[in-house]
Amino acid sequence: SGTTLRLSNFEWAIMTSLDKEALLLCWSGVGVAISAVLVVLLLTLPIHRVIITAANIALVVFCTIGYMGYSGQTYNLLTLCVAAMGPGFCVDYTVEVMHFSNLGSADEPTGVKFMNGMRLCAYDVIHGCITGMLGVICLMLCPGEAPRIFSFVTIVMIAYGGIFALWCLPAIMTLADDLVRAIQRLCGGNQRISPTTRKGMEV
Numbered sequence: 001s002g003t004t005l006r007l008s009n010f011e012w013a014i015m016t017s018l019d020k021e022a023l024l025l026c027w028s029g030v031g032v033a034i035s036a037v038l039v040v041l042l043l044t045l046p047i048h049r050v051i052i053t054a055a056n057i058a059l060v061v062f063c064t065i066g067y068m069g070y071s072g073q074t075y076n077l078l079t080l081c082v083a084a085m086g087p088g089f090c091v092d093y094t095v096e097v098m099h100f101s102n103l104g105s106a107d108e109p110t111g112v113k114f115m116n117g118m119r120l121c122a123y124d125v126i127h128g129c130i131t132g133m134l135g136v137i138c139l140m141l142c143p144g145e146a147p148r149i150f151s152f153v154t155i156v157m158i159a160y161g162g163i164f165a166l167w168c169l170p171a172i173m174t175l176a177d178d179l180v181r182a183i184q185r186l187c188g189g190n191q192r193i194s195p196t197t198r199k200g201m202e203v
Contacts, residue, residue, distance in 0.1 A: 026080045033087040034058055041095065049098050056094050056169050061086040063164075064157040071152075078150045082157055090161035092128060096121045097165045110177035114170040122166060129162040 041050040101117030136151040
């Protein structure tokens with residue numbers, strides 16, 4: 001007859017270290033998830049927005065891992081599970097902001113597009129972040145250190161996802177667009193002034 005093994009302690013999940021093969025599988029899973037998001041978004045968004053979206057999601061995962069190291073967490077089953085969940089959680093926030101900010105005329109500045117997009121989707125993104133946090137807060141009621149660690153790291157990951165989607169991403173893209181437009185105005189102004197200057201010199 002077979003032997004049945006039953007684990008009655010939640011702490012095994014944070015006491016069990018993972019080998020290099022398991023770490024490689026986890027990181028390859030994160031890479032595949034981000035790559036899949038990039039490919040799917042090519043059907044709906046311009047290429048530069050697709051690349052920025054994928055980079056934003058990757059930064060959220062890296063920042064979450066940075067928090068794990070800062071707080072003294074190790075590479076165990078729970079922390080790597082949160083790292084693997086990161087792209088799935090954050091893609092919703094980022095894609096929603098990118099989609100609504102892509103609406104409007106092509107001549108509108110990026111800042112105006114993001115302002116109009118935030119009016120349409122900011123509440124939904126914040127609501128999604130809050131409901132995700134409430135779910136893992138309920139998980140913290142379970143006995144043991146493992147559920148609390150999982151909940152804390154997941155809350156940090158969700159917070160990073162919301163902050164990057166609602167603040168960092170719009171701010172960086174708006175500043176970059178303003179810089180490009182300022183350079184274009186400067187170059188265009190020089191081109192308009194040059195003929196006048198040449199005519200004055202001829203007179």
